[in-house]
Amino acid sequence: MHAGLQIKLLELTRDGRVVSLNELARGLQAAPATLITEAEDLRSKGLANYHQGRFKLDTRQRVMLAEELIHAGRDPQKVSRFLAWQEFEHFAVLAFEDNGFDVVKHLVFKTRSGRREIDLLAWNDTFLFAVDCKHWLRGLPKSRMSAAVRAQVERSMALARKPELLVKFGVTRLDRRRLVPMIFTLGDPRQTFVDGVPVVSVLKLLSFLYGISPVDESLRSFPVKGVGMASLIQGNRSPNLIGVAQRR
Numbered sequence: 001m002h003a004g005l006q007i008k009l010l011e012l013t014r015d016g017r018v019v020s021l022n023e024l025a026r027g028l029q030a031a032p033a034t035l036i037t038e039a040e041d042l043r044s045k046g047l048a049n050y051h052q053g054r055f056k057l058d059t060r061q062r063v064m065l066a067e068e069l070i071h072a073g074r075d076p077q078k079v080s081r082f083l084a085w086q087e088f089e090h091f092a093v094l095a096f097e098d099n100g101f102d103v104v105k106h107l108v109f110k111t112r113s114g115r116r117e118i119d120l121l122a123w124n125d126t127f128l129f130a131v132d133c134k135h136w137l138r139g140l141p142k143s144r145m146s147a148a149v150r151a152q153v154e155r156s157m158a159l160a161r162k163p164e165l166l167v168k169f170g171v172t173r174l175d176r177r178r179l180v181p182m183i184f185t186l187g188d189p190r191q192t193f194v195d196g197v198p199v200v201s202v203l204k205l206l207s208f209l210y211g212i213s214p215v216d217e218s219l220r221s222f223p224v225k226g227v228g229m230a231s232l233i234q235g236n237r238s239p240n241l242i243g244v245a246q247r248r
Helices: 005-012 021-028 032-044 059-071 076-080 085-098 142-160 163-168 202-211 229-233
Strands: 049-051 054-056 102-111 114-123 128-134 178-185 197-201
Touching: 005 021, 005 032, 005 059, 005 076, 021 032, 021 054, 032 049, 059 076, 059 085, 076 202, 085 102, 085 114, 085 128, 085 202, 102 142, 114 142, 128 142, 142 178, 142 197, 178 202, 197 202
Parallel strands: 128 178, 178 197
Antiparallel strands: 049 054, 102 114, 114 128
16 A cells, blocks of 8 residues: 555545545645555445545544554554544544443533543453543643543542442443543653553553553552442432443
8 A cells, every 4th residue: 555545544534524536646746546446445444435536534434544554553643643532532442442341432420519521431351441531642741641630530439439320331240340540642641650540542552451450559449339239230229320421
């Protein structure tokens, strides 16, 4: 495939733009005829809608294209910078799902002190993560990173007190669960842990998931507390839910 074609396609199709083969060729300084085979290959793989010399990519196709580029060895930061914030969040969902996690997006709930929202709730048989997605290209100053971590810790503590909400979305074995707050970033962070909270970049997610231990006492986590599990499973209580969470 022509070097940079997929990257250029991500760049030019932002905000729902339709891009012609000629425009793509100009951006790559290549002859349009040399790109036709590659364009058809992208279409056959479901990575682009290509018809009569024009490209249109929906959000999922753009995220899938970014994911394929990273799997092929391209720099995750260079790839992901062409994704909008919402697309980056969707990219995070796919990253966790690809590693065997169930995921709920935009989990919104009420507490006594107000409304709270968790970007992603991701869990498997071992871990339960409350994930805050940050579309950051560069490392933040320590003060801003600490503020982001404190806010995510507060949200995670509040969610850990609402087992009925976790049951609603299919999280099991709550009596043995601990909720781990996490910051998921686009760029590599200056600190990989802040006050026991992991700050994980796109590039490092896989190594983090396979390198972390559920019994690591340095990992900040909160036991799931609340009413008895039996009554929750029987539906005797309804979750205090005010937003629509999207389970994939």
